[in-house]
Amino acid sequence: MSSPAQPLAASLVQSVDWLAIAPPTIAAVVGLVVLVADLFVAEHRKALLGWTSVAGLAAATLMLVPLLDGDRSTFCLTGDATVCSYTVDRFTLVIQFLVLGGALLAALLSVTALKDARKDLPEGEYWFLLLSSAAGAALLPASRDLATLIVALEVASLPAFALVGLRYGDRKSSEAALKFFLSSVTATAVSLMGISFVYATTGTLYLTQVADRIQHVDGQFHTLAQTGVVLTLVGFAFKTAAVPFHFWVPDTYVGAPLPIAAYLSVIGKAVGFSGLILVTVVALPSYADVWGPALAALAALTMTVGNAGALRQQATRAYSAVRLLAWSSVGQAGYLLVPIAAAAYSGDAEKSIGSTVAYALMYGAVNLGAFAVAALVGRTKVLNRVADYRGLYASSPVSALLLAFFLLCLAGLPPGIIGLFAKVTVFSAAVDAGLGWLAVVMAVNVVIALFYYLQWTALLFRAPAGEPEKHRVPGPVTAAIALTGVLGIALSGAPQLVLRFTDTGLF
DSSP, X not given: OOOTHHHHHHHHOOOOOTTTTHHHHHHHHHHHHHHHHTTTSOGGGTHHHHHHHHHHHHHHHXXXXXXXXXXXXXXXXXXXXXEEEEEEOHHHHHHHHHHHHHXXXXXXXXXXXXXHHTTSSOHHHHHXXXXXXXXXXXXXXXXXXXXHHHHHHHHHHHHHHHHHTOSTTOHHHHHHHHHHHHHHHHHHHHHHHHHHHHHHHHSOOBHHHHHHHGGGOOGGGHHHHHHXXXXXXXXXXXXXXXXXXXXXXXXXXXXXXHHHHHHIIIIIHHHHHHHHHIIIIIIOGGGHHHHHHHHHHHHHHHHHHHHHHHHTOOTTSTTXXXXXXXXXXXXXXXXXXXXXXXXXXXXXXXXXXXXXXXXXXXXXXXXXXXXXXXXXXXXXOTTOOGGGGTTHHHHOHHHHHHHHHHHHHHHTOTTOXXXXXXXXXXHHHHHHTTOHHHHHHHHHHHHHHHHHHHHHHHHHTSOOSSSOOOOOOOHHHHHHHHHHHHHHHHHHHOTHHHHGGGOOOOO
16 A cells, blocks of 8 residues: 655655756766866876866767757646756857857867966866866856756856966966956846845746746835846846956956966856846846847946957056957947847747847957957966057968958958858847847947957967067867857858848747
């Protein structure tokens, strides 16, 4: 005779869709394997850890292919199979591809960076932290409840703090890590406060249930719900490096190992923006009148301050190339915010969100490519100034041509057709939503950005100041530059491919 406890116990047992969770799981498991293997691998064979990590990230990325055949969900409520904590849809797959592919490129750059560091960076810890952060970043776009969302956000962020400050005895690196840590912890605290208010007023953490229940909150809790929405938005604005929460970006990028700066510029943004999209468009569509104007104002402020900061960089200043890319990434964050703000006003929110996803794909490919060339130049020019790129064409023609292409993509000029296409897509999202003033601000900022992108591009082809210095390109760096170059050129040749990603499947 079965006991009454048995049906209850059976109802609590969930079946796990292992294929759905395979990409972040593989990254996490390989990270643990590398950490343990580091104890037993001899010093002269530590490079094996790096190649194991690269293989793990490649395998995690490839595991996205079997998931293309349809949406999957797991960790669902036993009483309602439509309410789940983990969902794999088109939006999830595109962001996971961006995150894992970006982490793979950062890992390729890291193989050479660790070899050049000569024991200044502990290899086992480095690879474990990078893989852990990538696993959290891959988990986040699939998260469909606020608890999983915050856990994924912190799993992606906490290892990144350590990676920024991992270099032994480097005060610049330690200071950068501290600024990054303090700003991110503040963001998390504010987000948690906001989420606790939302939970108090709705009684649920699932995004779809929050969207339904927050519309019917008792009048006495209305102010509490509004405060929760605002605090949650402020917390995610920190994560996206939106102005005025951007102050940590330039110093963090300069202090971090260059592959980690590249990682943060793309994967860090993908994490912040995918979290912001899930919170606003999926969980809080009824509060569009609150987050719509706020994000529109943040977008205008972010792109303006970011481009102004990049414009002020002096070519002869130490680390000016990395600083310029850092300020440029702040400006690009402003462009990425535009379609999310437009989703509040548009009759087709999915199309607006698709514009952000398409722009993120373009930005990820070309920005990682620019950082890859910067990593190459930084091997011989330790201060990595913009002036150090003068005459790069004479010493490394292919690298110079590809860097010029990446910069023109970021500027939105031919032959960087994909950059122009992405900017037009974002611009049209603002116009279609009736945000004409924001489209004008964006157009002005695009013109401002042309100046510093073209100035750097022209420098590549000027006569070198002295004897051209040949740049020996290591295999992993060659692979990273080649992959980003091929992707950028392919998308510029067929920009309509990006349109396939505008159907996010979030609705």
